[in-house]
Structures are given as structure tokens and as C-alpha cells.
Amino acid sequence: MQLHCTRPGCSRPTNFFTDLDDPTTLKTVPQKFCTHCGMPLILLGRYLPTKLLGQGGFGAAFLARDRYTPGLRQCVVKQFQPSGQLSSAQLQTAQDLFEREAEVLEQLGSQHPQIPDLFAYFEVAVPSAYKGSEDKFFYLVQEFIDGQNLEEELLEKGKFSEPEVLEVLRETLKVLQFVHENGSIHRDIKPSNIMRHRNGRFYLLDFGAVKFATKAAGGTKASTGIYSLGFAPPEQVAGDEVYPSTDLYALAVTCVMLLTGKHTNELFDAYKNAWKWQTFAQPSFRLTSILNRLLLPLPGDRYQSASEVLEALTIQPSFPSVPPQPPIQPSPLPLQQPSTPTPTPAPAPISMPMSVSPAPLRAPTFSTLELLGNAGFTGVEGHCWRSLFLVCRFLLL
Amino acid sequence: MAIAFFSLPIPSPLSAILWLGVAIVLVFAQTKRIIEKIDLLILIGITLAIILLFPPLFAIVKVGEGRVGVMMLAIFGGLIAIAITAIFRLIYRLLSNFL
Numbered sequence: 272m273q274l275h276c277t278r279p280g281c282s283r284p285t286n287f288f289t290d291l292d293d294p295t296t297l298k299t300v301p302q303k304f305c306t307h308c309g310m311p312l313i314l315l316g317r318y319l320p321t322k323l324l325g326q327g328g329f330g331a332a333f334l335a336r337d338r339y340t341p342g343l344r345q346c347v348v349k350q351f352q353p354s355g356q357l358s359s360a361q362l363q364t365a366q367d368l369f370e371r372e373a374e375v376l377e378q379l380g381s382q383h384p385q386i387p388d389l390f391a392y393f394e395v396a397v398p399s400a401y402k403g404s405e406d407k408f409f410y411l412v413q414e415f416i417d418g419q420n421l422e423e424e425l426l427e428k429g430k431f432s433e434p435e436v437l438e439v440l441r442e443t444l445k446v447l448q449f450v451h452e453n454g455s456i457h458r459d460i461k462p463s464n465i466m467r468h469r470n471g472r473f474y475l476l477d478f479g480a481v482k483f484a485t486k487a488a489g490g491t492k493a494s495t496g497i498y499s500l501g502f503a504p505p506e507q508v509a510g511d512e513v514y515p516s517t518d519l520y521a522l523a524v525t526c527v528m529l530l531t532g533k534h535t536n537e538l539f540d541a542y543k544n545a546w547k548w549q550t551f552a553q554p555s556f557r558l559t560s561i562l563n564r565l566l567l568p569l570p571g572d573r574y575q576s577a578s579e580v581l582e583a584l585t586i587q588p589s590f591p592s593v594p595p596q597p598p599i600q601p602s603p604l605p606l607q608q609p610s611t612p613t614p615t616p617a618p619a620p621i622s623m624p625m626s627v628s629p630a631p632l633r634a635p636t637f638s639t640l641e642l643l644g645n646a647g648f649t650g651v652e653g654h655c656w657r658s659l660f661l662v663c664r665f666l667l668l
Numbered sequence: 669m670a671i672a673f674f675s676l677p678i679p680s681p682l683s684a685i686l687w688l689g690v691a692i693v694l695v696f697a698q699t700k701r702i703i704e705k706i707d708l709l710i711l712i713g714i715t716l717a718i719i720l721l722f723p724p725l726f727a728i729v730k731v732g733e734g735r736v737g738v739m740m741l742a743i744f745g746g747l748i749a750i751a752i753t754a755i756f757r758l759i760y761r762l763l764s765n766f767l
Contacts, residue, residue, distance in 0.1 A: 550765060639757060643750050645698045648708040650749025651742045652694055652715060 272297070274312045275320045275333055276305035277408070278397075279352050283307040284323070291319075297338055313338075315393055318412055320348050330369070334415065337390070345417070346390055351409035366409065368479060373411045375455055375478045380414070382453075385446045385474050387414035416474045421462035421529060430532030433554045439465065440526050441584060442473040447522065448577035450475070451515040458513060460521035461502045462528060501535030505568050516565075516573040519580060523565035530554060544568075557584075716742065 272291035276284035286306055291297045303312040313319055320333035330352035336343040351369045353362060376389035391412040399406045421439065425431070431439070443465055450457055459480040466474040480498065498507050504520035507513055527538055531551035538548040546566050549559065561583055567573050574580045694711075697703045703711065719726055719738055726738045 553761075642757060643753055644705075644708065646749045646753035647746040648712065649691070649695060649698070650745040650747070651712050652691070 272319075273321055274303060275322050276308060276310050276312060277314070277320055277331070277333060277348070277350050277410075278305065278308050278310040278406075279331070279350075281305060281308045281310065286312065297343075309398075311395070311397060314348065314395060314410055314412075315391060318346065318348055318391070318410075326352075335412070337412075345415040347387075347413050347415045349411045349413065351411075369409055369411065372478045376411070376413055379450060379453055379455070379478075383446065383449050385442070385472060386450075386478075387416055387474060387476065389413050416466045416468050416476065418466050418468040418474075420464070420466045420476070421525070423463075424467065425462060425529055425532060428532075430552070431529040433530070433558060436526050436529050436554070437558065437584070439473065439529060440522070441581065443475065443522055443525075444577040444581050444584075446473070446475045447515075447518055448581065451518070451577060456513055456515060457518050458507065458521075459499055459502075460518050460525060461499050462525050465525065501539070504570065506570055514570045515576055516570045519565050519573055519577065520570075523562050526562060527552075527566070712742075 272288050274286045274288060274291075276286060278284070284305070284307070286303070288303060291300065291303070300313075302316075304310065305312055314335075317337055317339045318335045319338055320335045322334050324332040324334050324347065326332075330350045333348045333350070335346050335348040337346055349372075351366065353365045370392075373389055373392035376387065377392075380386045380388040389411070391410070393410055395408045395410065396405050397408070398404075419427075443460070447457065447460075455478075457475065457478065457480070459477060460475075464475065464477045466476050468474060499521075500508075502521040502524045504517055507517050524535060524538075527546070527548040528535060531538060531548055533548075533551055538546060538551070540547040546563075548562075553559070554562075561574075561580060565573050565580065574583065694703075698708075716738075720735050723734070726734065
């Protein structure tokens with residue numbers, strides 16, 4: 272079995288222990304140490320890091336196995352590992368954020384199926400590798416989501432179709448709705464933080480920048496300056512107060528990125544200080560207007576909550592002349608989806624025929640093909656020009 | 669449809685009004701998606717069947733001979749309408765890109 276050392280500077284972190292392949296040894300061995308730096312490898316006596324998943328500004332994430340579960344459940348071990356030289360105050364902020372991520376995961380993860388669960392949060396003190404001092408490491412163990420994040424999926428696919436983007440949007444909005452209702456703001460929505468599980472369900476990851484909107488009310492409200500450039504709205508970049516619509520803005524940027532397959536700096540016209548994504552993709556009128564409203568620079572101009580956007584996405588207006596139609600396509604429930612990696616619902620125009628969001632979106636959308644088909648029909652049936660000609664002749668004579 | 673209306677032995681203002689009314693209903697129904705896709709084909713089929721079965725209904729057609737003329741008119745009608753729509757769609761796209 273291969274174990275991965277979690278000490279930040281370890282130059283040869285990969286360790287092989289053939290004796291651990293035996294299930295009884297695996298369950299009983301008290302501890303294993305890195306052959307290179309002496310770091311204890313079995314964390315908290317039960318989590319065995321097996322490989323490095325990724326490294327960010329905040330720390331590293333390892334794939335690990337829990338040896339006290341029958342199936343050696345896979346989980347993610349995140350280590351707090353601030354990079355670069357930080358002042359002690361900044362270090363404290365960073366550490367607070369790490370702790371807060373654990374808190375939020377514990378609070379929200381257990382209640383919502385699309386947020387990973389927290390398994391453990393702990394501190395390990397080990398003797399330093401070279402000096403006589405002691406190093407402290409902070410760890411967070413969470414549910415492992417086996418799948419691909421949207422960034423990887425986008426790289427593979429090039430771009431997403433409109434129905435796929437709508438699915439991402441709906442599913443993520445549902446999670447965000449829950450997060451916001453529980454008084455938190457995610458603050459770091461981007462494709463790499465939305466994960467599609469093999470079973471088709473979407474998960475929202477990385478609550479490392481999360482903020483308790485309610486708790487901050489009394490004290491400082493300013494954002495901490497943690498955000499992803501290109502996804503953060505102006506108020507977050509400026510370090511001002513953040514709102515639920517801050518997350519919605521970032522989600523809209525994510526959707527636009529998925530729709531066009533372009534990077535955010537190609538989609539934003541810095542010269543005009545405006546988004547120009549519509550030159551690269553033309554989704555239906557309704558989705559376009561929803562996204563554009565979410566991308567407005569002033570937080571107050573955007574939709575104010577995830578539920579408002581969901582409403583705009585699903586409302587079916589009542590037509591007095593037409594009896595209420597049965598829903599043509601039920602909103603895709605992630606759980607019911609087969610294991611196909613890209614479940615494609617019916618084409619967008621059909622799935623949302625006449626749904627209209629409150630104010631300016633009255634026109635039902637037609638694809639070019641449909642439009643031409645309708646035109647052909649009208650031509651055949653109506654014989655417009657000929658009839659018009661006859662009408663004109665009659666009127667003139 | 670227009671052919672039929674204008675061939676009817678009724679004053680042509682009346683047939684013009686009838687035609688306008690039905691055409692407006694059809695266009696409206698399309699924009700509201702009350703009729704779409706297969707419905708359109710069915711409607712075309714029904715109309716053509718009615719017209720072709722009753723010669724008096726296409727008495728007005730002078731192009732070609734009889735039924736062939738009706739078919740030609742229908743097909744060209746469709747094609748021209750598609751062409752006009754495509755041009756307008758194109759203009760709309762260009763404008764919305766520039767504005």
C-alpha cells in the first residue's frame with residue numbers, strides 16, 4: 272500500500288508499505304512513519320493519506336482511506352498549509368477561515384446531500400524534521416466526491432450545451448439557496464468548485480472562503496480578499512460587503528464560461544468594463560436575460576436570492592385561453608439520473624416552452640430552425656405575398 | 669388556404685378578410701406554441717387535401733395546370749417565406765452583435 276507523507280516540505284513523500292496490504296495488519300498497526308522525514312502517516316489513528324489530490328493557496332488535499340470502516344471508505348484530507356510569507360495576523364485569519372470551513376461543513380454537510388460531510392477536524396503536533404521544535408498541523412477530513420469537477424469536464428468537452436448549463440445552474444442554485452438560508456455565503460463559486468459525482472449528482476465544494484452573513488452583522492462585514500479573479504463581482508474585489516447575490520454573480524460567470532468554453536478574461540471586455548460573452552454563445556433569450564441580470568455590477572440590480580433565480584427559470588405563466596399543460600419535462604432530479612456522465616434532457620426550448628420571468632422576458636424563444644420551419648408553414652398556408660397582392664389590388668381598385 | 673378563399677364564389681373583400689383572420693390566428697398560434705412541429709405538417713396536409721379534392725377551390729390558379737400549379741405555388745410560398753425569415757434573422761443577429 273502506498274502512503275503519502277503530509278509534511279509540507281517533505282522531498283520524498285511517497286512511501287510504500289507492503290505489510291499494509293494485509294487487512295489485519297492494516298487495522299491493527301499502531302502507526303507508520305514517513306521513511307524520509309519521520310512524519311506520522313496514519314492521522315488520528317485512522318486516516319491513511321494515499322495520494323496528493325491538489326495543492327492550493329490554502330493547503331493541500333489528499334485522497335485518504337479510513338481504516339476503521341469495512342470498505343476502507345475513501346475521504347479527502349485537507350491540510351492547512353498557507354503558502355508564502357504571511358504576517359501573524361494574516362496567518363490567524365487564514366487559520367480562522369480553515370476552522371470555519373470545518374464548522375460550515377459540519378453544519379451544512381450533514382443536512383444537505385449536495386454538500387460533502389465533515390468527518391473530522393483535528394490538530395496534529397509533531398516534532399519538527401530538523402530542529403528540536405514542534406510543528407502543528409491542522410487537518411480536516413471530509414467526504415470524498417468521486418467524479419469530475421466542471422473545470423475538468425469543460426476541458427474534456429470544449430463547451431456545455433444549453434440544457435446542460437441549465438441543469439448545472441438549477442442544481443447549484445438549489446444548494447446555494449440552502450447555504451444562503453443557513454446564513455452563509457460561499458464566496459468562491461467557480462467551475463473547479465462544482466463537482467459532478469459519477470451518479471450524476473452535483474456537489475458544491477470548497478467552503479474555505481465561506482462567510483457567516485449573520486455573524487458578521489455586528490463586526491466587520493468586509494470581505495477578506497479571498498476570491499477567484501474573474502469570478503468575483505466588483506463588490507467582492509473592492510473588499511466591500513458581500514451578499515447572497517455575490518455568489519449568484521460568480522455562478523453566472525461559471526455558467527457563461529461553461530456555455531462558451533472560454534476563459535473569463537476573454538469574456539470580459541475590460542475596455543468597456545462589460546461582459547461580452549454573447550459574442551461567443553447565444554443561448555435562449557430567457558437564459559441570456561437571466562444571466563445578464565446576474566452579471567450586473569451592482570449587487571442590488573441582480574436577483575436577490577437563489578430562489579428568485581430558480582423561480583425565473585421555472586415559472587410557467589398561465590394562459591387564459593390554453594388549459595394548463597402538463598409539465599413536458601420534469602426538472603431533472605439528480606438522483607434519478609442513470610450513470611451516464613452527461614445526461615442530456617430534452618432540448619431547452621421544449622423544456623421551458625412559455626416560461627417567462629417576471630418583468631421583461633415576454634417573448635417565447637425559437638431556435639433558428641424552428642423559426643424557419645414556422646415561416647415555411649406560414650408561407651405554404653398563408654401564401655402571404657400572393658394574398659397580400661390580391662388584398663392590395665382590391666383596396667386600390 | 670389563400671387559394672381556396674379567393675376561389676370561393678364570394679366577394680373578394682370578404683375572402684380577404686377571412687384570409688387575414690385565419691392567417692393571424694395561425695401566426696399567433698405558432699408564436700404561442702399552440703401548434704408546433706408535427707402539427708404544422710398535419711395542417712398543411714389537411715389543407716392541401718381539401719384543396720386538391722375540390723377543383724372549384726383552385727379555380728383561381730392560372731400557373732401550370734390545375735393541381736400541379738397548386739403544389740408549385742404552395743412549395744414556392746414556403747421557400748420564399750423561409751428565405752425572407754432567414755434574411756431577417758441574419759439582420760437581427762448582426763444588429764444584436766453590434767449593439
